[in-house]
Amino acid sequence: MPPASKILSNKNLPRVMILATGGTIAGKAATKTQADYTSGQISVKAMIAALPGIDTVADVRPEQIANVGSQDMTFDIMTALANRINDVLASGKIDGVVVTHGTDTMEETAHFLNLTVKSAKPVIMTGAMRPYTAISADGPLNLFNAITVAADPEAEDRGVLVVMNDRIHGAHSLTKTNTTSVETFLSPINGLIGTVNYGQIQYFRRPFRHHTHRSEFSVQGVTALPRVDILYACADMPPDLIDCSVANGAVGIVIAGDGNGNMNAATVKRAARAAEKGIFIVRSSRVPSGKVGRNVEINDDRLKFVVSDELNPAKARVLLMLALLKQRSREEIQQLFYHY
Numbered sequence: 001m002p003p004a005s006k007i008l009s010n011k012n013l014p015r016v017m018i019l020a021t022g023g024t025i026a027g028k029a030a031t032k033t034q035a036d037y038t039s040g041q042i043s044v045k046a047m048i049a050a051l052p053g054i055d056t057v058a059d060v061r062p063e064q065i066a067n068v069g070s071q072d073m074t075f076d077i078m079t080a081l082a083n084r085i086n087d088v089l090a091s092g093k094i095d096g097v098v099v100t101h102g103t104d105t106m107e108e109t110a111h112f113l114n115l116t117v118k119s120a121k122p123v124i125m126t127g128a129m130r131p132y133t134a135i136s137a138d139g140p141l142n143l144f145n146a147i148t149v150a151a152d153p154e155a156e157d158r159g160v161l162v163v164m165n166d167r168i169h170g171a172h173s174l175t176k177t178n179t180t181s182v183e184t185f186l187s188p189i190n191g192l193i194g195t196v197n198y199g200q201i202q203y204f205r206r207p208f209r210h211h212t213h214r215s216e217f218s219v220q221g222v223t224a225l226p227r228v229d230i231l232y233a234c235a236d237m238p239p240d241l242i243d244c245s246v247a248n249g250a251v252g253i254v255i256a257g258d259g260n261g262n263m264n265a266a267t268v269k270r271a272a273r274a275a276e277k278g279i280f281i282v283r284s285s286r287v288p289s290g291k292v293g294r295n296v297e298i299n300d301d302r303l304k305f306v307v308s309d310e311l312n313p314a315k316a317r318v319l320l321m322l323a324l325l326k327q328r329s330r331e332e333i334q335q336l337f338y339h340y
Contacts (some may be wrong), residue, residue, distance in 0.1 A: 003035045007211035014095040014131045014151035016058040017088050019081060021042035022067040023102030025139035027131030037131040040059060040070035047100075047132065051144050057199065058151040061094070070109070070127075075321070078109050079219045082116040086220070088185065089119040096122035096125030098142065098151025103184065107175055111315040114160040114171035115322055115340060116219045117212045122155035124161045129182045138165065138182045141198070148199040158193055158203075159211035168194040170207045172340075175312055177288065188289035189310050210339050215320045227323040230313045232286060233263045239270040252320045253279040256313040259283050261292035268298060275304040280324065280333060284308035294334075304330055309337045
């Protein structure tokens with residue numbers, strides 16, 4: 001194993017900044033075989049120093065941005081992360097960025113960065129499903145592969161990518177599908193961007209939607225984002241949930257709808273009343289894959305609703321919060337869901 005000083009001093013290789021936020025990849029347990037652990041216990045420098053051969057891949061520069069389990073990820077941390085990435089990539093001193101992150105909300109942060117990073121250079125997220133101290137921990141190889149992709153010029157202009165379990169996912173499409181399996185992340189709508197196996201990379205495609213330097217969104221100078229709630233549709237859904245969100249300051253509501261973004265008649269009526277008062281109602285779906293179509297079973301035009309198209313509820317919320325940083329019409333908001 002090369003010493004950390006050697007890893008951090010090879011100037012003839014691509015320069016990769018690792019921004020650490022905690023998560024299971026830095027988790028620690030009392031034994032190698034127990035399920036319970038504490039996130040964010042291992043420093044990013046220690047994780048890098050333990051990667052054999054990384055000094056032949058990239059000149060790695062570590063930095064700790066936060067140290068939380070991703071269930072505690074906040075938009076303040078996401079905003080700080082986006083601004084830091086933009087600063088280091090704009091400096092010309094860094095060729096790519098890796099973000100270590102917990103898996104629970106990784107898809108939300110990935111989507112947020114995909115909309116707010118202002119560079120075509122590679123930005124790669126990675127994490128782990130098993131803590132750093134576990135037997136057969138998946139984090140070290142995930143991190144090695146992520147650094148390899150971040151150091152690869154061919155990764156440029158593919159948007160924010162997530163490297164997990166030998167797969168390269170685009171931020172727009174990926175979603176977590178299993179609570180414990182290392183095979184948790186899938187891209188069910190648009191498929192993989194590529195694969196990476198012990199640093200050997202193969203790309204299949206580029207993202208279809210606007211992203212990063214092609215995005216109109218910016219969080220520079222932003223100190224707070226508008227409140228947008230997600231409500232989970234179910235049989236006999238209580239319609240007063242809409243009123244509760246509005247009463248507590250939500251300016252937008254994403255419905256994790258049944259099937260094709262549906263909700264019961266009583267909730268449709270209450271949501272339409274909120275939309276009439278200026279609240280943005282976005283119909284998404286609780287179903288793992290598929291698009292939500294406009295004016296299919298619900299008359300979105302008449303009721304003044306927006307549909308999320310390909311975005312699941314968590315990502316639809318992120319897009320709506322960023323969209324509402326400026327005044328936009330419902331028609332403009334709908335077009336954003338088609339473009340991003």
